[in-house]
Amino acid sequence: MDVLSVSSMEEAVSLLHSKRNAAIIAGGTDLLVKRARNKLSADPLIDICGISILKGISHEENCLRIGALTTFAMLEQELDAYPFCAALKQAAYEMGAPQIRNRATIGGNVVTGSPAGDGIVALLALDAKVELVSESGKRWIALCDFFTGPGKTIIKPDEILTALIIPQQSGKSCFYKVGKRNALAIAILSVAVYAEIRERKFETIRISVGSAAPIPMRALRTEQFLLNHEMEETAVHEAIRLIRKEISPIDDVRATAAYRHELAGNILQFLLQRLGM
Amino acid sequence: MALRKISCRVNGITVQKEIRSELRLIDFLRENLQLTGVKEGCGEGECGACTVLLNGNPINSCLVLAVQAEGADILTIEGLAAKGELSRLQQAFIDYGAVQCGFCTPGMILSAKALLDKNPHPTEEEIRRAISGNLCRCTGYQAIVDAVQAVSSNIPHAQPQPLSPVQEKDRLQ
Numbered sequence: 149m150d151v152l153s154v155s156s157m158e159e160a161v162s163l164l165h166s167k168r169n170a171a172i173i174a175g176g177t178d179l180l181v182k183r184a185r186n187k188l189s190a191d192p193l194i195d196i197c198g199i200s201i202l203k204g205i206s207h208e209e210n211c212l213r214i215g216a217l218t219t220f221a222m223l224e225q226e227l228d229a230y231p232f233c234a235a236l237k238q239a240a241y242e243m244g245a246p247q248i249r250n251r252a253t254i255g256g257n258v259v260t261g262s263p264a265g266d267g268i269v270a271l272l273a274l275d276a277k278v279e280l281v282s283e284s285g286k287r288w289i290a291l292c293d294f295f296t297g298p299g300k301t302i303i304k305p306d307e308i309l310t311a312l313i314i315p316q317q318s319g320k321s322c323f324y325k326v327g328k329r330n331a332l333a334i335a336i337l338s339v340a341v342y343a344e345i346r347e348r349k350f351e352t353i354r355i356s357v358g359s360a361a362p363i364p365m366r367a368l369r370t371e372q373f374l375l376n377h378e379m380e381e382t383a384v385h386e387a388i389r390l391i392r393k394e395i396s397p398i399d400d401v402r403a404t405a406a407y408r409h410e411l412a413g414n415i416l417q418f419l420l421q422r423l424g425m
Numbered sequence: 426m427a428l429r430k431i432s433c434r435v436n437g438i439t440v441q442k443e444i445r446s447e448l449r450l451i452d453f454l455r456e457n458l459q460l461t462g463v464k465e466g467c468g469e470g471e472c473g474a475c476t477v478l479l480n481g482n483p484i485n486s487c488l489v490l491a492v493q494a495e496g497a498d499i500l501t502i503e504g505l506a507a508k509g510e511l512s513r514l515q516q517a518f519i520d521y522g523a524v525q526c527g528f529c530t531p532g533m534i535l536s537a538k539a540l541l542d543k544n545p546h547p548t549e550e551e552i553r554r555a556i557s558g559n560l561c562r563c564t565g566y567q568a569i570v571d572a573v574q575a576v577s578s579n580i581p582h583a584q585p586q587p588l589s590p591v592q593e594k595d596r597l598q
Contacts, residue, residue: 149447150427151492173490180449180488181469192427193447195493221482245558246536248470250482251489331557332471 150192155199157281157310163194165283165306170194172308174217175251177244178260202255202310205230214312216255220244220267223254232274233314235321235340239270242323245331255309258294261301264335264359268295270323271312272356272366273340279311280304288313295363319344319352320423324415328402335359336403337411341419348424350374357412359402360395367391370416379424387420388413433497435460436504446492451475453491454501462502462531466560473559476532477501483532483539483558502531505538514538514576521572525563533559537573546577 151173154160164170171190173179174197182188196202202217205226212230214223223240227233243266244252257267258278268291276291280303291312294301303309321342327333338358344351353374355367370390377383397408427446432439435458442457454460454477463486466472470485477486478500505512514534517523524530533556540547540555547555552573553566561569 151429151446151490153492153495173493175488176490176493177470177485177488180490184468184487193490195490197493244470245473246539246555247473247476247483247485247558248488250479250484331554 151195152192153195153198157199157201157308160194160196160199160308161281161283161306164308167192167194168305172196172259174253174256175219177248177252178256196308207316210316212314212316214254214314216258216309216311217253218255220249220252220254220257221246223267224249232317232319232321232342233270235273235323235342236267236270236314238323239266239325239338239340242266242325242327242330242333248332254312258291258312259301259303259309261295261299261363262334263298263362263364264338265364266323266325266335266338266358268364269335269338269356269358270321270340271314272364273321273323273342273354274314274317275342275354277313278309279313280307281310282307286310292366298362317342317344317352322419322422324419325358326411326415334402337397337408337415339412339415339419341416341423343420343423345379345424348379350377350379355391355416357391357395360397360408360412362396365395367394369394379420384417384420388417391416429492431492431495433494433499435499436501436507444491446490448491449487450477450479450489450491450494450499451486453494454486454499460501460503464528464531466528471560472529473532473536473556474529476535476559478535478539481539481542483536485558500535500538502534505534512538514541514573517572517575518569521568521575523565523568523572525561525565529559529561529563533561533569537569537576541573541577547573549574552577 173193173195202215206213220240220243227237254267257265277288280287323340325335325338335358340356342354353371358364392409392413397405399405429446430443432441454463464474466474468487470488475486476483536556552570
């Protein structure tokens with residue numbers, strides 16, 4: 149297997165275009181696990197770690213631009229400056245372990261497309277867009293339209309995910325994950341909520357759930373119900389009932405579907421209470 | 426077979442080699458440089474036995490390609506006692522009985538070193554979080570945390586607390 153290291157986007161997209169069986173490698177914490185399990189047939193690997201413009205968070209007009217190569221360790225440190233992104237900071241804090249957070253990138257997390265992806269769940273609640281670049285140009289797509297199945301996305305073979313774009317917002321967000329242990333836990337279930345609450349009413353609300361369906365999902369029906377509703381007990385109870393109906397988790401090695409249904413409601417209640425405070 | 430040249434610093438020494446491009450960093454360190462203090466446990470980033478410091482930060486060397494370490498500064502356990510004298514952290518691991526089978530120890534010490542380099546006086550919680558990516562299957566975490574705490578305390582040469590009879594019994598079992 150050949151590994152080609154590039155230092156510019158031009159090089160990267162032209163190589164990806166010309167090498168049919170190529171794959172992109174960044175932090176490698178997903179890709180090299182796949183290889184260790186003999187599930188990687190790509191050759192060559194194009195190492196994009198040297199493209200420095202893809203690293204870090206920048207504040208642009210009305211939005212945050214998170215470069216695809218921003219590591220979870222960097223997210224954990226730098227998101228304090230953007231309190232409305234608390235959900236993403238928390239997801240970064242809980243993802244993997246220090247060794248993984250020092251290498252794993254947010255772009256990789258999104259492209260891997262795991263239904264359990266911690267970063268993805270937080271980004272969904274923050275209404276992020278992905279930026280995709282190929283030789284033929286750039287396109288932007290809402291993250292909620294990016295996933296098509298477990299580990300499957302709409303990214304084309306010649307495209308590179310270059311950034312996550314989050315609109316600047318005035319509300320609050322939070323994230324909660326239940327796993328088997330604190331470190332290196334794949335979510336049994338995770339929920340992120342973004343809300344703008346005025347006079348106890350939900351003026352904006354977005355809820356996303358991980359490990360609850362074949363893709364990381366938005367709980368749109370639960371959101372629709374809560375929108376413009378007052379934050380009070382009966383509304384929260386109805387939201388709990390709705391989110392349990394809306395998700396479609398499975399039984400697997402980590403937990404049963406029944407337990408995940410239970411968790412989804414309980415975590416949502418906990419997060420709504422926290423945001424209401 | 427695709428070959429690539431790599432140049433990096435390992436334990437303070439500049440190294441230049443021609444290697445197979447798909448080689449993992451762990452293989453480069455163990456096989457090309459004979460630094461066998463780097464251990465392979467799971468090969469999937471779950472156990473932390475292969476932890477080394479890359480530019481001061483702990484990483485799993487089983488999940489990094491050697492060519493990705495081009496130009497980097499790498500520290501393995503062999504680099505801690507480079508002049509033949511154990512570092513304070515290594516000595517504390519011995520003093521506190523923090524080494525049982527020893528397989529996790531190099532990674533554990535390097536994770537702790539990365540923490541102490543950035544945060545010389547961490548809380549117990551910070552220590553536990555810093556070593557959360559390193560599994561010890563002898564289940565000796567308390568002694569490990571104690572050893573790191575001893576180095577991080579303000580006392581220049583911390584003395585280990587004598588073990589209680591119960592701990593002593595556990596230790597011997």
